[in-house]
Amino acid sequence: MFFQLFTLLLWICTGASANPASTPSYEADIRPIFDTKCVSCHACYDAPCQLNLTHPEGLQRGATKAAVYGEMRLKEAPMTRLFEDATSAEGWRDKGFFPVVGEDAASSLLWSAVSQGAKHALPADEPPPPAIDLSLGAKQQCPMREEYEAFSSESPLYGMPYGMAALTSDELDTIRRWLNAGAPIDTPAVSADQAEAAEIQRWEAFLNQADPRAQLVARYLYEHLFLAKLSFAEADSAHDFRLVRTSSPPGSPIVPLPTRRPNQSPLDDPAALFYYRFELVRGTRVRKSHLPLVLSADYLDFLDELFLSGTWTTAPGSAHNWDRATNPFVAFADIPQDARYRFLLEDAWFFISNFIRGPVCRGPIALNVIQDHFFVGFIDPESDLDPDFVDGARELLDLPGSPTNLQHYVRQTQRLARNQRKYLKRKDRELADQIPLGRETSELWTGHPEAQLTVFRHRDSSTVVRDWVGQEPETVWVMDFTTLERTYYALVANFDVFGSVFHLTSTRLYFDFIRAESEDNFLLFMPEEARKALRASWYRGLVVKRKQLRQYRFAGRDLPGANALSAEDPKADWLHQVRNFGPISAPEQATPLQRQVVQRLRALEEQPQPVAQYLPEMTVVHVVVDGSLTGDRVYSITRDRAHTNISFMLRERARLRPKEDGLTATAEVLGDYPNRIFRVPEAQVQAFFDQLAAVRSDEDYRALVRAFGLYRTDPALFDELDWLYQRDRQLHPVTAGRLDLYRYGGELPTDAGWFKWPEGLPLLGAQKRSSRGE
Numbered sequence: 001m002f003f004q005l006f007t008l009l010l011w012i013c014t015g016a017s018a019n020p021a022s023t024p025s026y027e028a029d030i031r032p033i034f035d036t037k038c039v040s041c042h043a044c045y046d047a048p049c050q051l052n053l054t055h056p057e058g059l060q061r062g063a064t065k066a067a068v069y070g071e072m073r074l075k076e077a078p079m080t081r082l083f084e085d086a087t088s089a090e091g092w093r094d095k096g097f098f099p100v101v102g103e104d105a106a107s108s109l110l111w112s113a114v115s116q117g118a119k120h121a122l123p124a125d126e127p128p129p130p131a132i133d134l135s136l137g138a139k140q141q142c143p144m145r146e147e148y149e150a151f152s153s154e155s156p157l158y159g160m161p162y163g164m165a166a167l168t169s170d171e172l173d174t175i176r177r178w179l180n181a182g183a184p185i186d187t188p189a190v191s192a193d194q195a196e197a198a199e200i201q202r203w204e205a206f207l208n209q210a211d212p213r214a215q216l217v218a219r220y221l222y223e224h225l226f227l228a229k230l231s232f233a234e235a236d237s238a239h240d241f242r243l244v245r246t247s248s249p250p251g252s253p254i255v256p257l258p259t260r261r262p263n264q265s266p267l268d269d270p271a272a273l274f275y276y277r278f279e280l281v282r283g284t285r286v287r288k289s290h291l292p293l294v295l296s297a298d299y300l301d302f303l304d305e306l307f308l309s310g311t312w313t314t315a316p317g318s319a320h321n322w323d324r325a326t327n328p329f330v331a332f333a334d335i336p337q338d339a340r341y342r343f344l345l346e347d348a349w350f351f352i353s354n355f356i357r358g359p360v361c362r363g364p365i366a367l368n369v370i371q372d373h374f375f376v377g378f379i380d381p382e383s384d385l386d387p388d389f390v391d392g393a394r395e396l397l398d399l400p401g402s403p404t405n406l407q408h409y410v411r412q413t414q415r416l417a418r419n420q421r422k423y424l425k426r427k428d429r430e431l432a433d434q435i436p437l438g439r440e441t442s443e444l445w446t447g448h449p450e451a452q453l454t455v456f457r458h459r460d461s462s463t464v465v466r467d468w469v470g471q472e473p474e475t476v477w478v479m480d481f482t483t484l485e486r487t488y489y490a491l492v493a494n495f496d497v498f499g500s501v502f503h504l505t506s507t508r509l510y511f512d513f514i515r516a517e518s519e520d521n522f523l524l525f526m527p528e529e530a531r532k533a534l535r536a537s538w539y540r541g542l543v544v545k546r547k548q549l550r551q552y553r554f555a556g557r558d559l560p561g562a563n564a565l566s567a568e569d570p571k572a573d574w575l576h577q578v579r580n581f582g583p584i585s586a587p588e589q590a591t592p593l594q595r596q597v598v599q600r601l602r603a604l605e606e607q608p609q610p611v612a613q614y615l616p617e618m619t620v621v622h623v624v625v626d627g628s629l630t631g632d633r634v635y636s637i638t639r640d641r642a643h644t645n646i647s648f649m650l651r652e653r654a655r656l657r658p659k660e661d662g663l664t665a666t667a668e669v670l671g672d673y674p675n676r677i678f679r680v681p682e683a684q685v686q687a688f689f690d691q692l693a694a695v696r697s698d699e700d701y702r703a704l705v706r707a708f709g710l711y712r713t714d715p716a717l718f719d720e721l722d723w724l725y726q727r728d729r730q731l732h733p734v735t736a737g738r739l740d741l742y743r744y745g746g747e748l749p750t751d752a753g754w755f756k757w758p759e760g761l762p763l764l765g766a767q768k769r770s771s772r773g774e
Contacts, residue, residue, distance in 0.1 A: 023177065023178065023181040023184065024174045024175075024177055024178040024181075025186050026056065026178070026183075026184065026185045026186050026187060027186055027187055027188070029174050029178065030174065030175065030178055031187075031284075033167070033171050033174065033175065034053045034054075034284075035284050035738065036718050036721070036722050037161055037164075037167065037171075037718050038053045038160075038161065039053055039054055039284050039286060039738055040718075040721060040738060040739065040740055040741040040742075041161070041162070041740065041741055041742050042054075042058075043284070043286040043288070043289065043361075043738075043740070044286065044288060044289045044361035045068040045069065045360060045361050045497055046068070046069055046361050046742060048140050048142070048162070049063035049064060049065070049140055049142035050063060050064050050066070050067075050068065050080060050097070051063040051100060052082050054283035054284040054286065055082070055083075055187075055282050055283030055284070056185045056187055057082060057083060057282070057283075058082055058283075059100065059101055059110075059183070060088075060089050060092070061082060061086070061089070061092040061097050062089075062092060062097040062098050062099045062100045062101075063097060063098060063100055063109070063142055064080070064095075064096050064097045064098065064142065065096070065140075065142045066080075066096055067140055068080070068497060068498065072501045072504075073499075073500050073501060074405075074500055074501060074502075075404070075500050076402065076496060076498055076499045076500050076503065077498040077499075078095060078498070079260060079498050080095055080097075080498075081258070083282065084256065084258040085258065098144045098145070099145070100145075101179065101183045102145065102179070103182065104179055104180045104182075105175075105176045105179040105180050107145065108145070108179045108183075109143075109144070109145040109148060110175070110179065111175065111176060111179055112145065112148045112152070113148075113159055113160040114159065114160050114161075114166075114167050114172060114175060115159070115172065116152050116156070116158070116159030116160070117159030117160045117161060117162075117166045117167065118159070118166040118167060118169075118172055119156075119159065120156045120157055120159055121165070121166040122157070122163070122164075122165070122166075122713040123713060124165060124711065124713050124714045124715060125711065125713075125714070126711060126713070127705075127711055127712065127713070127745060128157075128163040128164075128712055128713055128745060129157065131157055132157055132158075132162070132163040134163060134712075134743070134745050136459070136460060136743065141155065141158055163712055163713070163745065164712055164713060164717070164718075164741070165713055165714060165715040165717065165718065168715075190239070190280060190282075191280065192239065192241075192278075192280060193235065193237050193239070195232070195234060195235035195236065195237070196232055196235040196237060196239060196241075198234075199232040199234055199235055199295065199297075200232075200241070200278045201250070202297075202300065203278065203295065203300065204250040204275075204276065204277060204278065205250070206218075206300060206303075206304065207221065207222075207243075207276040208249075208250060208275050208276055212314050212315065212316045212317070212318060212319065213307075213308060213312070213313070213314055213334075214308060215318075215319035215320075216314050216318050216319040216332065216334060216335060217303075217307040217308065217335065218276055218319070219319045220307075220328075220332050220335060220340070221243075221303070222243055222245065222262060222276055223262045223263050223328075223493050224343075224344075224351070224488065224493075225243050225293065226242070226243060226244075226262040226493075227242075227291050227354060227492065228242065228243065228291055228292070228293040228350070229241075229242065229281055229285075229290055229291055229292050229293070230242065230243065230278065230292075230293055230294075230295055231292065231293075231294050231295070231734065232294070232295050232296070233294050233295065233296035233297075233299075234296065234297060238733065239280060239281075240280075240281040240285070240292070241278040241279060241280055241281060242278070242279055242281050243276060243277075243278060243279075244256045244257075244276075244277055244278075244279045245257045245259075245266045245274050245275070245276060245277075246274065246275050246276075246277045247267070247274060247275075248275065248277070249275050250275060250277065254277050254279050256279065257274060260496060260498075261493065261494060261496065262493055263322070263325040263326060263331070263493055263494070264322065264325065265320070265322045270320050270321075270322050271317060271320045284738065285736070285737040285738065286672075286737045286738045286739075286740065287672045287728075287735075287736070287737030287738060287739060287740075288357065288361045288461065288672035288673070288737070288740050289357065289361050289737075290735065290737040291350065291353055291354060291357060292350075292734045292735050293347060293350050294734060302346070303343070306339045306342060306343060307335065307339050307343075310336060310339070312334060312335065312336055313334070314334035314335075315334075318334060326398075326399055326401055326489065326494050327394065327397065327398050327399055327489075328485055328489050328493075329390065329391070329394035329397045329482075329485070330394055330395075333391060333394060336387070337384075337387040337390055337391075337481060338381055338384075338387070340481065340485070341381050341384060341481040341484070341485075342381055344481070344484050344485065344488070345378060345381070345445060345448070345450070346448075346450075347450065348376075348378065348448075348450040348451070348453060349450045349453060349464055349466055351484070351488055352376060352453055352455070352464045353464045354488060354491075354492045355487050355488065355491045355492065356455065356461075356462040356463070356464055357461075357462075360495070360497045361461075368460075368508075368646065368649065368652050369508055369511050369512050369515055369646055369649075370455065370457055370462070370515060370646065371457065371473065371474055371475050371640075371643070371646060372456065372457045372458075372638075372639070372640040372641045372642075373454070373455070373456055373457070373470060373473045373474075373638070373640035373662065373664060374454070374455055374473045374474070374475045374476060374477060375452065375453070375454055375455075375468045375473055375476045375477070375575070375581075376452070376453040376454070376455060376476075376477045376478075376479065376518075377444055377445065377451065377452055377453075377476065377477070377478045377479075377522070377578070378444070378445040378451065378478065378479050378480070378484070379443060379444065379445060379478060379479070379480040379481075379521065380442075380443050380444060380445040380446075381445070381481075382443075383435075383443035384480050384481050385427070385430060385434070385480055385481065385482065386430065386434060389426070389427075389430045390481070390482060393423055393426055393427075395419075396419040396420075396422050396423040396426070397419075397423065397482060397486060398415075398416070398419060399416075399486060399489050399490050399494055399510065400412065400416060400490060400494065400503070400506040400507050400509075400510045401494070401503075401506075402496065402499055402500065402502070402503045403500070403502035403503060403506060404500070404502070405502070406502070408502070409502035409505070409506060412506055413506055413509060416506070416509075416510055416513075417513075417551055420513045420551070420553075421551070421553055424517070424553040424554075424555045425553065425555075427555040427556070428553070428555040428556060428557075431524075431555060431556040431559060432556075432558075432559065435524075435556075435559065435562075436559075437560060437562055438524070438528075438559045438560040438561055438562030438563075439524035439525050439556070439559065439562055440562045440563060441525060441562075441563050441574065441577060441578065444478065444525070444578060446578070446579075449466060450466055452466070452467055452468045452578075452579050453465065453466060453467075453468075454466075454467065454468055454469040454470065454473075456638050456640070456664065456670060456671065457641075458617035458618050458638065458671050458673060459617050459743075461671065461672055461673050462671075463670055463671045463672070465666070465670070467579070467581075468575070468579050468581040469581065469664065469666060470581070470582075470583070470605065470640075470662075470664035470665075470666075471582070471583060471605055471606070471662060471664065472571070472572050472575060472581070473640075474537070474538065474642070475519050475522075475538055476519070476522040476571070476575070477515070477518035477519060477521070477522060478518060478521035478522040478524075478525070479518050479521065480521060483514050483517055483518050483521070486514055487511065487514050490507055490510050490511055490514070491507065491511060494507075495507055505649065508649055509649070512551075512647060513551070513552075515646075516551075516552045517555070519535075519538065520535075520552075520554050520555060520556070520557075523535060523554070524556050524559060525561075525562075525563060525574055526561060526563075526565070526570050526571065526574065527561035527563075527565055527567070527570050528558070528559070528560055528561045529561075530561075530570050530571075531554075531557065534571065535554070538645065539552075539645045539647060540644040540645055541644050541645055541655075565577075583601070583602040583605040583606060583665070584598055584601050584602055584605065584635075584665040584666060584667060585598060585602075586598040586599075593623070593625065593633075593682060593685065594633060596685060596686070597621075597623060597633065597635065597685060597689075598667075600685075600689040600693075601635060601637070601665035602665070603693070604637065604663050604665060604692070604693070605662075605663055605664060605665055608661065608662045608663040609659060609661070610659075610695075610696055611663070611692065611693060611695050612639055612640075612658075612661040612662060612663050613658045613659065613661060614695050614696075614697070614698060614700065614701040615637060615639050615663070615676075615695075615701070616639065616675030616676055617638065617639050617671075617673075617675055618636060618637075618638055618639075618670065618671040618673065618674050618675050618676075619636065619637040619638075619639075619674070619675065619676050619677075619678065620634065620635070620636055620669055620674045620676070620677045620678070620724070621634070621635045621636070621637065621677075621678050621680060621688075622634050622677060622678065622679050622680065622720065622724075623635070623680050623682060623685060624679055624680065624681050624682060625682050629723075629726060629727045629730050630730075632727075633667070634667075634668065634669055634724065634727065635665060635666065635667055635668075636665065636666045636668060636669055636670035636671070637663055637664070637665050638663065638664045638665075638666075638670055638671065639661055639662075639663060640661060640662040640663065640664055641656055641658070641661050642656070642657040642658075642660035642661050642662070643655045643656060643657065644657060669724060669728065669739070672737075672739060672740055673739070673740045673741075673742060673743050673744075674739055674741075674744055675743060675744060675745075676705065676709055676710075676744070676745075677709065677710045677717070677720055677744075678704075678705075678708040678709050678710070679708065679709075679710060679716075679720065680708055684708075688704075688707075688708050691703070691704050691707065691708075692704060711745070712741070712744055712745030717741075717744075721738070721739055721741065724739060725737075725738050725739065
């Protein structure tokens with residue numbers, strides 16, 4: 001054993017290879033290593049040191065000491081979007097990125113990191129040592145190549161993959177030989193196939209019409225689809241595209257015109273001509289940033305009929321007016337409200353997922369404003385607020401901008417709060433005129449596959465699924481056009497992940513208003529006498545009750561209840577009338593094993609305590625039947641944390657109520673960031689669930705992990721993640737993407753996260769009292 005270890009260390013230090021061979025191929029040899037063992041952390045904005053390994057251009061860009069998350073900036077930061085904000089290594093060096101690949105292995109930071117990981121390999125049968133910080137608020141360590149020797153001496157366990165199993169000797173040898181050969185890239189140029197090209201031609205012709213109405217509609221569509229990974233139903237391929245604005249017309253090479261936000265002019269001259277084009281998306285697909293939308297001929301006909309068949313008009317050049325672009329009720333006032341709302345409803349899952357994932361991969365600043373599990377429904381367009389009322393209130397529906405200093409931030413926050421109070425006062429009168437007998441259940445939008453959605457929060461990431469899933473949630477949202485559109489613009493179109501603390505916090509505070517208004521929209525379906533008690537149960541604590549009186553005006557509070565509901569539990573009665581929901585169920589053709597698993601999961605959902613207190617946010621259970629993609633079964637258990645209220649930005653721990661936490665089980669991998677994966681052989685299913693149901697302490701949970709779990713340090717974890725991806729791709733080719741291991745490996749502090757109020761910046765209002773649990 002000593003001799004083998006000595007040989008490995010000698011090989012790493014000398015770079016010698018016992019079996020020299022031809023230069024490895026990036027596509028055939030290097031990319032599979034990155035995809036399986038590196039992309040699980042190094043993708044999107046939360047990639048450590050911004051090292052993105054989903055595409056060779058990420059290698060070219062390199063790494064930086066500047067973090068996207070964790071830096072509470074008083075000024076907005078320069079943008080560092082891959083493929084957009086620089087197109088050459090020199091351009092990235094000017095932005096503070098340093099190389100990770102040198103002339104050979106010895107001069108490459110990449111080699112230093114992976115060889116250190118092998119030199120200090122961690123035991124596979126136990127969790128990482130405490131010296132490895134896995135909390136979300138962990139400080140990133142981003143040494144440059146010339147700093148690495150001193151860094152590795154001080155932090156020997158910080159090799160790559162971080163806190164995980166080291167690369168194998170074959171993988172290390174492949175990377176070393178590739179680096180010594182100059183790290184050649186042989187990624188072939190990929191282009192749209194013939195069927196895709198034909199569809200792109202049709203769509204680009206639709207989006208680039210000269211008619212002023214069509215131009216305004218094209219801008220509206222772009223601002224709502226700029227994050228989408230688009231594919232074509234008529235084309236049988238796996239390519240994804242994104243909608244971009246370019247200076248080059250259709251049929252010519254694409255020259256993108258990136259802007260900080262999608263509702264900014266892409267050219268210095270706001271009236272100058274530009275074009276909407278479809279650009280092929282490059283790189284490995286990861287689920288946390290994948291927002292798929294399938295385009296079809298029927299959908300194009302739907303948009304044409306929806307937006308351009310009417311008689312509405314707009315002034316020439318209105319599509320190039322950027323003065324009030326952050327307020328869509330002003331910018332797109334000429335487009336009929338009904339068309340805009342029906343467009344959003346047609347792909348409700350996509351747009352709600354945009355709020356959740358948005359342009360940020362994970363959303364710590366916005367997601368602590370929502371519950372861990374809730375249902376979403378929508379007001380039917382025929383019963384929505386009158387367009388004349390919305391148009392008359394459009395100035396009050398203004399959205400957060402980008403304050404440049406504390407004074408500007410305070411003024412904006414006060415103005416937005418004042419506008420919301422005024423708007424809700426007007427809405428109260430409008431509802432009294434529009435529905436004087438109350439809101440009837442028939443006014444809920446139904447009959448569409450996306451009419452009911454469920455949202456799960458996993459600390460600072462979240463997942464949206466179609467249908468109402470799980471046990472009865474604490475809260476329900478019912479969104480109308482104004483809440484849906486404002487949420488999209490606040491959290492997606494207007495949001496800047498590189499923005500200042502003033503921008504980030506003002507966005508969060510505004511979303512607080514929208515959440516409360518959406519919950520109140522639901523309460524209008526309840527009996528008048530039940531509303532106060534339901535609302536009070538969502539907002540427990542003296543401070544939040546004061547905030548309610550000041551900020552959370554209940555529009556329509558005094559309207560009569562229009563629906564015949566159970567006096568004992570009107571919420572549950574109404575939910576079951578609208579759509580059946582409940583615990584996980586077995587499919588009709590389920591095997592005895594599936595029925596056994598589902599029965600045990602149902603029992604956990606129905607009696608989650610005290611087990612829920614010891615499980616992480618997202619647990620995956622892989623029941624091994626025959627090892628095949630179709631024979632095995634995969635389930636998820638999510639922990640739904642309870643709060644006294646979710647009305648404050650800081651000190652969430654004080655408002656958690658672990659003894660009220662629930663669990664939701666699903667027959668799929670739910671979420672993008674698993675915290676724990678259990679592999680359970682078919683013969684041990686009963687033993688696993690018996691041990692899981694008996695968890696009463698941290699030690700009980702650790703014993704369960706030892707018996708069935710995969711440690712972060714286990715080499716089999718990489719194989720498991722790859723297996724889950726292959727299965728996902730086979731079953732769900734449009735939505736499939738690789739999962740992230742950023743927060744895998746154990747329990748995290750309940751208040752861990754990247755948001756910390758900047759030192760010296762005063763807290764505002766009731767936030768400084770929230771440590772009392774209110």
